[in-house]
Amino acid sequence: MIDKNKLRGSDIISGGLFGVLGIYILIESFQMPLSDSYGGVTTHWYVSPALMPIIIGIGMILLAIVIIVNGIRNGGKEQLAAERNEKRGKPFIDDNKIRFYAVMLPLVSIVFINLNTIDFYLNAVMYLLFTTCFFYLEDIVFLKKGITIATVFEIIIAALHFSGVDRKLTQVFFASMDLIGLAAVIVMNVSLIMYAKKAGNEVYMKKAKHIMLVSYIMPLLIVPLFKFALRVPMPHEGGFINLMSMVYYALR
Amino acid sequence: MGIFENFGLFFTNLFGILTNPVELLLLFGSVFLGIVFGALPGLTATLGVALLTTLTYGMSLSSAMVCLLGIYVGAVYGGSFASIMINIPGTAAAAATALEGYPMAKRGLAGKALGLTTTASAIGTVVGMFFVVIFTPLISRLALEFTSFEFFLLAFFGIMISGSISCPDTVQKGWIAGFLGLFLAMVGRDQLQTYPRFTFGITSLESGIETVPVLIGAFGIPQIIQVLKDKTEVPKSNKLEKVLPSWAKIAKNIKTIVSSSLIGVGIGAVPGIGEDIAAWCSYGAAKKSSKHPEEFGHGSEEGIIASETANNACIGGAMIPLLSMGIPGSPPAAMLLGAFLLHGIAPGPMLEVERPGFTLLVSAILLLASIAMWIVGILMAKQVVKLLKIPPQLLMPVVGVLCIVGSYALGLKAINLYLMVPMGIVTYYLTERGYPVPPLIIGVILGGMADANLRRGLMVSEGSLMPFVTRPVALILVLVILFTFLNNTAVFKRFKAKLFRRGKAA
Numbered sequence: 113m114i115d116k117n118k119l120r121g122s123d124i125i126s127g128g129l130f131g132v133l134g135i136y137i138l139i140e141s142f143q144m145p146l147s148d149s150y151g152g153v154t155t156h157w158y159v160s161p162a163l164m165p166i167i168i169g170i171g172m173i174l175l176a177i178v179i180i181v182n183g184i185r186n187g188g189k190e191q192l193a194a195e196r197n198e199k200r201g202k203p204f205i206d207d208n209k210i211r212f213y214a215v216m217l218p219l220v221s222i223v224f225i226n227l228n229t230i231d232f233y234l235n236a237v238m239y240l241l242f243t244t245c246f247f248y249l250e251d252i253v254f255l256k257k258g259i260t261i262a263t264v265f266e267i268i269i270a271a272l273h274f275s276g277v278d279r280k281l282t283q284v285f286f287a288s289m290d291l292i293g294l295a296a297v298i299v300m301n302v303s304l305i306m307y308a309k310k311a312g313n314e315v316y317m318k319k320a321k322h323i324m325l326v327s328y329i330m331p332l333l334i335v336p337l338f339k340f341a342l343r344v345p346m347p348h349e350g351g352f353i354n355l356m357s358m359v360y361y362a363l364r
Numbered sequence: 365m366g367i368f369e370n371f372g373l374f375f376t377n378l379f380g381i382l383t384n385p386v387e388l389l390l391l392f393g394s395v396f397l398g399i400v401f402g403a404l405p406g407l408t409a410t411l412g413v414a415l416l417t418t419l420t421y422g423m424s425l426s427s428a429m430v431c432l433l434g435i436y437v438g439a440v441y442g443g444s445f446a447s448i449m450i451n452i453p454g455t456a457a458a459a460a461t462a463l464e465g466y467p468m469a470k471r472g473l474a475g476k477a478l479g480l481t482t483t484a485s486a487i488g489t490v491v492g493m494f495f496v497v498i499f500t501p502l503i504s505r506l507a508l509e510f511t512s513f514e515f516f517l518l519a520f521f522g523i524m525i526s527g528s529i530s531c532p533d534t535v536q537k538g539w540i541a542g543f544l545g546l547f548l549a550m551v552g553r554d555q556l557q558t559y560p561r562f563t564f565g566i567t568s569l570e571s572g573i574e575t576v577p578v579l580i581g582a583f584g585i586p587q588i589i590q591v592l593k594d595k596t597e598v599p600k601s602n603k604l605e606k607v608l609p610s611w612a613k614i615a616k617n618i619k620t621i622v623s624s625s626l627i628g629v630g631i632g633a634v635p636g637i638g639e640d641i642a643a644w645c646s647y648g649a650a651k652k653s654s655k656h657p658e659e660f661g662h663g664s665e666e667g668i669i670a671s672e673t674a675n676n677a678c679i680g681g682a683m684i685p686l687l688s689m690g691i692p693g694s695p696p697a698a699m700l701l702g703a704f705l706l707h708g709i710a711p712g713p714m715l716e717v718e719r720p721g722f723t724l725l726v727s728a729i730l731l732l733a734s735i736a737m738w739i740v741g742i743l744m745a746k747q748v749v750k751l752l753k754i755p756p757q758l759l760m761p762v763v764g765v766l767c768i769v770g771s772y773a774l775g776l777k778a779i780n781l782y783l784m785v786p787m788g789i790v791t792y793y794l795t796e797r798g799y800p801v802p803p804l805i806i807g808v809i810l811g812g813m814a815d816a817n818l819r820r821g822l823m824v825s826e827g828s829l830m831p832f833v834t835r836p837v838a839l840i841l842v843l844v845i846l847f848t849f850l851n852n853t854a855v856f857k858r859f860k861a862k863l864f865r866r867g868k869a870a
Contacts, residue, residue, distance in 0.1 A: 113795065113796055113798055119798050123537075123797070126797050133544075137547060144559060159822065160819075161554040161557055161561055163819055163822075164550060164811075164819070171539075172544075175540040176540065178536045179536050208593070212589070212593050219588070219785060223784075240765060244757065248757040250757075326758050342422055344776070345776065347772055347781075
């Protein structure tokens with residue numbers, strides 16, 4: 113939780129957001145059948161699907177007002193102004209924001225960009241490799257370098273996916289998008305090893321080994337567990353999972 | 365069923381599991397996994413139950429319950445390892461334990477402290493189990509008399525009380541989080557007229573938001589963000605000698621054990637209030653009634669016993685409203701509700717009619733889980749302590765993959781993942797700003813029930829609101845809700861203070 117002294121200022125903002133949500137709920141609710149006919153059935157206000165949303169909307173608006181008023185009364189406005197002054201002159205992107213972005217980038221990528229594009233094993237490797245590289249090394253220089261590599265590759269994958277080019281590419285070769293994912297993994301991995309070697313730091317080399325071990329081995333346990341033991345088809349089965357299937361059914 | 369038949373069924377369940385090597389292995393495995401989950405800071409009992417739910421999908425009901433209850437019991441206890449060894453509570457429920465356990469560990473008494481937590485936790489779970497056996501059928505029978513009005517009010521009461529107690533900041537934040545949960549439960553086609561609400565024209569949303577992925581998002585993603593974003597370093601662990609059960613100390617503190625168990629069960633039975641609050645309340649009560657309150661904070665054995673007995677007794681307490689009314693008593697119990705539904709169990713007053721003996725099966729598993737927990741705790745403590753050395757920066761991304769694949773596995777729908785991640789981000793944002801998660805979850809779970817029952821009740825009464833005050837249980841619930849609301853308003857607080865001053869003056 114953020115510092116209690118700063119909470120009243122943030123209450124004004126979060127209360128405002130809740131208020132807006134409450135208004136949206138009310139607007140949507142009043143468009144639902146209230147006491148007219150729906151599906152050939154005449155309804156009354158008390159059986160209307162809008163009844164509960166209206167209660168929720170009103171409750172949310174009232175509580176949001178209380179939170180905002182409480183925030184203003186307890187110095188929230190002054191806190192917000194002080195925070196604004198504090199931020200003035202400081203760089204917009206600080207280490208804290210970079211770390212937050214570094215958590216979110218692989219997480220958002222694995223779900224919203226790579227899920228239906230890249231083989232899930234490779235997708236999981238990408239997520240683990242990116243995240244562990246960013247945080248386990250605890251080196252801000254490599255963190256920034258890693259973010260750049262990951263962002264570039266994710267932009268390429270997103271562009272191909274959302275423009276529909278990926279479908280054309282997979283018609284040519286079914287695992288063509290996996291090759292881009294694989295390239296991202298290789299580039300990140302090589303960068304990690306080179307950085308650790310250049311730093312000449314024993315701890316970095318040891319950490320690089322741990323990162324690779326976790327990134328490649330864990331998905332190798334998780335994916336077959338779900339795919340073959342629990343019979344759960346993976347979101348996207350590309351080159352790697354097909355290879356796993358071939359091995360599994362050959363051995364079975 | 366008569367009392368002897370119940371006894372017979374209880375022992376049949378007990379021996380059924382004991383004589384099934386697979387279930388026995390699952391029991392010990394899931395308890396150990398639970399202890400590991402509880403011990404590792406950042407991983408919680410709720411997340412453990414959530415992730416294991418997906419793995420139990422293909423299992424028989426009995427095996428699935430063994431796994432889920434095993435991990436629940438293990439995780440609540442496991443939190444004490446990190447509290448004692450590195451002064452970081454593995455789970456919020458073990459925060460009070462850290463106050464006493466860490467000073468003991470610093471004095472070289474880590475083994476003794478862990479022995480106390482192991483035995484106290486096992487006793488707490490067993491006491492909770494007895495309350496499940498006794499009170500679940502009674503409350504179920506009472507709940508059979510409930511009409512739609514009472515069920516609507518119960519859902520509302522759950523949100524109000526959970527919002528009031530679990531909120532780290534102003535109480536209104538707890539309530540508004542509950543309302544947000546209720547709103548999320550409204551997404552999809554409504555149960556009575558199948559009218560699509562808040563679906564934005566997305567077909568996948570018409571069946572509503574699935575509870576389990578939402579819970580995984582709400583409990584898993586914020587933990588991942590928090591642990592990775594803040595530079596978390598694992599402190600050096602204290603040395604652990606042999607873990608001793610310390611029966612003599614337990615016998616000496618029997619009064620504390622009894623009162624802590626009762627506090628744990630009582631708090632667990634209140635909807636949406638978790639093991640952490642039970643542990644703190646019990647710790648506070650033990651400190652107040654102790655003959656040596658000055659020892660608290662410096663390694664008091666009584667403090668450890670109080671906190672650990674209560675948080676494990678809370679498991680049984682949380683199961684009572686879950687099984688008898690379908691209202692979860694704690695966040696892990698909310699997750700269990702999702703798991704029950706996945707396995708075709710609909711908890712509530714009709715549970716014993718539809719699934720006779722299910723409560724006794726749960727009770728038998730709780731008893732076996734507490735025994736397994738004691739054995740694993742005593743024998744494998746050193747191995748668990750070794751796991752505390754795993755850096756969270758390596759562990760949390762793996763948890764992230766498990767959250768993703770687990771959410772997807774439930775229903776094989778990508779929409780579950782598209783909801784899980786934003787839900788996690790929203791929950792993180794809210795938690796950072798002092799909004800509690802339990803009322804939000806209670807809202808998501810009970811929203812459908814509140815909506816359908818309010819409208820069904822009003823349909824029967826033809827729009828009349830009189831049953832809210834003419835039905836005795838409904839009236840009591842209305843009064844409790846009103847009191848909870850008023851008790852948190854400034855006007856009422858001033859009025860109370862005035863009355864108190866006048867009373868003192870007189």
